[in-house]
Amino acid sequence: MPPKKSxxxxxxxxxYEAIEKWAADEIRSVNGHIEYLLREALKREKRxxxxxxxx
Numbered sequence: 001m002p003p004k005k006s007x008x009x010x011x012x013x014x015x016y017e018a019i020e021k022w023a024a025d026e027i028r029s030v031n032g033h034i035e036y037l038l039r040e041a042l043k044r045e046k047r048x049x050x051x052x053x054x055x
Contacts, residue, residue, distance in 0.1 A: 016030070
């Protein structure tokens with residue numbers, strides 16, 4: 001598997017706090033939860049192939 005892409009992400013502090021709490025509720029890291037949320041949104045919008053890679 002290729003390495004994950006790293007990049008800076010600026011978030012409003014209120015959004016970060018909400019994601020941080022949600023991630024803790026789901027027993028995930030903030031980074032892992034953001035990736036999970038993005039993947040679910042991409043699936044919902046049919047922007048990922050069946051193998052989970054971008055179209």
